[in-house]
Amino acid sequence: xxxxxxxxxxxxxxxxxxxxxxxxxxxxxxxxxxxxxxxxxxxxxxxxxxxxxxxxxxxxxxxxxxxxxxxxxxxxxxxxxxxxxxxxxxxxxxxxxxxxxxxxxxxxxxxxxxxxxxxxxxxxxxxxxxxxxxxxxxxxxxxxxxxxxxxxxxxxxxxxxxxxxxxxxxxxxxxxxxxxxxxxxxxxxxxxxxxxxxxxxxxxxxxxxxxxxxxxxxxxxxxxxxxxxxxxxxxxxxxxxxxxxxxxxxxxxxxxxxxxxxxxxxxxxxxxxxxxxxxxxxxxxxxxxxxxxxxxxxxxxxxxxxxxxxxxxxxxxxxxxxxxxxxxxxxxxxxxxxxxxxxxxxxxxxxxxxxxxxxxxxxxxxxxxxxxxxxxxxxxxxxxxxxxxxxxxxxxxxxxxxxxxxxxxxxxxxxxxxxxxxx
Amino acid sequence: xxxxxxxxxxxxxxxxxxxxxxxxxxxxxxxxxxxxxxxxxxxxxxxxxxxxxxxxxxxxxxxxxxxxxxxxxxxxxxxxxxxxxxxxxxxxxxxxxxxxxxxxxxxxxxxxxxxxxxxxxxxxxxxxxxxxxxxxxxxxxxxxxxxxxxxxxxxxxxxxxxxxxxxxxxxxxxxxxxxxxxxxxxxxxxxxxxxxxxxxxxxxxxxxxxxxxxxxxxxxxxxxxxxxxxxxxxxxxxxxxxxxxxxxxxxxxxxxxxxxxxxxxxxxxxxxxxxxxxxxxxxxxxxxxxxxxxxxxxxxxxxxxxxxxxxxxxxxxxxxx
Ligand SMILES: Nc1ncnc2c1ncn2[C@@H]1O[C@H](COP(=O)(O)OP(=O)(O)O)[C@@H](O)[C@H]1O
Ligand code: SF4
Ligand SMILES: [Mg+2]
Numbered sequence: 102x103x104x105x106x107x108x109x110x111x112x113x114x115x116x117x118x119x120x121x122x123x124x125x126x127x128x129x130x131x132x133x134x135x136x137x138x139x140x141x142x143x144x145x146x147x148x149x150x151x152x153x154x155x156x157x158x159x160x161x162x163x164x165x166x167x168x169x170x171x172x173x174x175x176x177x178x179x180x181x182x183x184x185x186x187x188x189x190x191x192x193x194x195x196x197x198x199x200x201x202x203x204x205x206x207x208x209x210x211x212x213x214x215x216x217x218x219x220x221x222x223x224x225x226x227x228x229x230x231x232x233x234x235x236x237x238x239x240x241x242x243x244x245x246x247x248x249x250x251x252x253x254x255x256x257x258x259x260x261x262x263x264x265x266x267x268x269x270x271x272x273x274x275x276x277x278x279x280x281x282x283x284x285x286x287x288x289x290x291x292x293x294x295x296x297x298x299x300x301x302x303x304x305x306x307x308x309x310x311x312x313x314x315x316x317x318x319x320x321x322x323x324x325x326x327x328x329x330x331x332x333x334x335x336x337x338x339x340x341x342x343x344x345x346x347x348x349x350x351x352x353x354x355x356x357x358x359x360x361x362x363x364x365x366x367x368x369x370x371x372x373x374x375x376x377x378x379x380x381x382x383x384x385x386x387x388x389x390x391x392x393x394x395x396x397x398x399x400x401x402x403x404x405x406x407x408x409x410x411x412x413x414x415x416x417x418x419x420x421x422x423x424x425x426x427x428x429x430x431x432x433x434x435x436x437x438x439x440x441x442x443x444x445x446x447x448x449x450x451x452x453x454x455x456x457x458x459x460x461x462x463x464x465x466x467x468x469x470x471x472x473x474x475x476x477x478x479x480x481x482x483x484x485x486x487x488x489x490x491x492x493x494x495x496x497x498x499x500x501x502x503x504x505x506x507x508x509x510x511x512x513x514x515x516x517x518x519x520x521x522x523x524x
Numbered sequence: 525x526x527x528x529x530x531x532x533x534x535x536x537x538x539x540x541x542x543x544x545x546x547x548x549x550x551x552x553x554x555x556x557x558x559x560x561x562x563x564x565x566x567x568x569x570x571x572x573x574x575x576x577x578x579x580x581x582x583x584x585x586x587x588x589x590x591x592x593x594x595x596x597x598x599x600x601x602x603x604x605x606x607x608x609x610x611x612x613x614x615x616x617x618x619x620x621x622x623x624x625x626x627x628x629x630x631x632x633x634x635x636x637x638x639x640x641x642x643x644x645x646x647x648x649x650x651x652x653x654x655x656x657x658x659x660x661x662x663x664x665x666x667x668x669x670x671x672x673x674x675x676x677x678x679x680x681x682x683x684x685x686x687x688x689x690x691x692x693x694x695x696x697x698x699x700x701x702x703x704x705x706x707x708x709x710x711x712x713x714x715x716x717x718x719x720x721x722x723x724x725x726x727x728x729x730x731x732x733x734x735x736x737x738x739x740x741x742x743x744x745x746x747x748x749x750x751x752x753x754x755x756x757x758x759x760x761x762x763x764x765x766x767x768x769x770x771x772x773x774x775x776x777x778x779x780x781x782x783x784x785x786x787x788x789x790x791x792x793x794x795x796x797x798x799x800x801x802x803x804x805x806x807x808x809x810x811x812x813x814x815x816x817x818x819x820x821x822x823x824x825x826x827x828x829x830x831x832x833x834x835x836x837x838x839x840x841x842x843x844x845x
Binding site: 164201203204205208210211212213223226227275 | 730
């Protein structure tokens with residue numbers, strides 16, 4: 102199979118300007134590394150799944166593939182043409198060959214345009230038809246193609262007349278009418294009713310066969326990815342952490358994050374009941390990714406090189422206090438001079454000062470207690486030493502190493518995890 | 525087009541009784557004024573500057589009578605005719621002013637909101653400055669400057685009023701453009717290869733003008749007051765050019781002391797009724813056209829926790845929006 106898109110070392114960073122928080126903390130303007138050094142090859146005719154939790158950079162990667170968001174660094178070659186750094190004016194003609202399907206079908210169609218006009222507009226923009234009559238014929242064909250029949254009726258309908266599934270079909274018709282080579286589908290069924298999800302995926306699969314399409318299928322749902330994809334790339338905080346065939350991802354997942362996703366169960370909105378301020382368990386802020394392997398704070402098998410810092414120590418103690426209750430929190434947090442500041446401690450050894458009326462040995466006691474209560478917590482594998490020096494406690498951490506995406510040992514895919522590539 | 529009209533009618537029918545009646549009463553009153561203005565040449569007994577008929581001069585400050593149902597002024601002008609012709613002047617000025625300020629304000633708001641960057645900042649600064657300026661003072665200064673350049677008259681006054689109201693359309697349209705710009709269908713327009721101009725005209729315009737009819741009706745009421753204010757202060761349309769209620773009111777001020785009520789009452793009433801009608805029409809439209817908010821469902825995952833002792837969902841993630 103030949104290559105349609107070749108992405109190498111692609112980064113897309115967003116600078117958050119005027120952030121009140123960054124000015125307050127004096128730590129400069131925040132940069133969100135939505136996509137951070139991604140290598141990816143898209144083969145002609147395949148369906149590649151991009152899977153990851155929300156905030157892992159899937160949408161941004163998909164938009165970058167279509168030149169909708171400028172690359173900060175790296176390259177995107179679409180069928181031999183370099184998109185990175187190309188001005189919008191030069192990308193526009195290429196848009197004929199690459200299309201997108203959006204997550205929210207209710208917002209993807211202009212509410213003030215009837216379907217006939219909306220689906221015919223791409224043809225007009227690229228001057229692909231010789232007149233109104235031909236455009237109309239092509240639009241009716243496209244409507245039939247996506248199963249919006251009788252086409253005549255849908256031709257004059259407005260988006261507000263349609264259900265979510267029908268809207269998504271109309272969006273597919275608008276994309277397919279240009280006969281593109283590539284369609285990036287960004288969670289195309291996540292906002293549809295359960296009952297129409299499978300049929301929408303089936304439709305996409307049938308379009309692939311009829312139009313020789315290559316798909317990038319973005320989803321947070323491995324189940325639909327299994328149905329539709331040939332290969333799957335698992336993303337976490339702007340990086341691909343594992344990529345491989347559907348079989349290798351489902352039967353031999355190697356990355357702990359992939360394994361966690363496979364065990365995930367969809368539940369109705371837990372944000373209402375779950376404590377939201379627990380740092381552990383939430384995908385971290387992409388403007389301050391954890392050191393080393395970005396997944397280490399949530400990884401059940403993390404070990405020494407995975408990137409432990411003072412931030413993890415803080416999270417660990419907060420977890421402990423959440424578990425033990427308010428009185429433990431009262432007693433133990435007082436021991437620290439500036440507990441929240443642990444969050445911003447740099448990579449390397451962390452110096453912890455005791456609070457007023459407390460000594461370094463009090464701090465050491467709390468830390469040792471915490472360790473004794475949860476000796477198996479991966480954090481303690483990363484802590485190399487705890488000692489008192491100059492009236493303060495020095496906590497030594499193993500130096501963080503960033504895992505690289507390398508061929509999986511004994512497999513066909515690639516994985517970025519120290520477990521599989523001990524350095 | 526017919527479809528969209530049906531849709532709007534359906535929304536009117538589905539709104540509450542009170543806003544619907546506001547809409548009907550305000551609309552009917554405005555319609556009556558408009559018809560009177562349009563038919564002025566047919567229904568006004570005399571010309572706006574006519575003070576005699578068949579060689580006889582009309583009475584000075586004549587009581588309302590058969591010949592002059594609303595009486596006459598100190599200049600022997602027929603008050604009824606002045607009021608009717610005044611409606612025509614008001615209609616001309618307000619329609620011109622609203623159309624001008626709507627076109628300019630909507631266009632600038634769209635460009636500013638869509639393009640952003642320094643152009644946006646400059647325009648916002650300019651519009652805020654205009655907005656902060658006392659509006660009557662602004663209109664006076666402008667009509668002063670304009671009458672030097674192009675002479676006084678309906679168009680000059682309309683232009684002076686235009687500038688006063690441009691910032692309001694600008695603000696409203698810029699705001700909704702900036703939020704609509706982030707919607708998927710605008711990105712979808714980029715995806716199908718549309719140029720910025722096409723995106724603005726075909727994808728944004730129709731969706732950001734929803735609040736414009738409300739602003740326009742409210743502004744029309746305001747513009748009537750500004751027009752009358754200009755006329756009252758003597759910076760408006762000259763008495764030789766057209767009948768104007770504000771000017772008539774100003775001339776009637778001295779009559780009131782002498783117990784002559786009819787010269788002030790009728791133009792004053794015309795101003796008040798029309799302004800109130802436009803305001804309640806605007807409020808009614810506001811109720812009807814106010815877009816309802818849509819709720820979206822959230823999906824989420826629970827990932828298995830790593831320590832068995834923890835009961836709370838250790839790895840929880842939420843789908844966006
Ligand atoms: N236009 C943008 N400006 C600033 N930050 C953005 C923008 N788009 C995405 N981000 C940030 O980039 C990260 C990745 O977002 P996204 O690509 O939407 O992830 P996903 O699609 O996997 O949920 C998030 O932290 C998000 O807040
Ligand atoms: S490198 Fe592997 S083991 Fe270490 S934290 Fe990352 S996923 Fe876990
Ligand atoms: Mg997304």
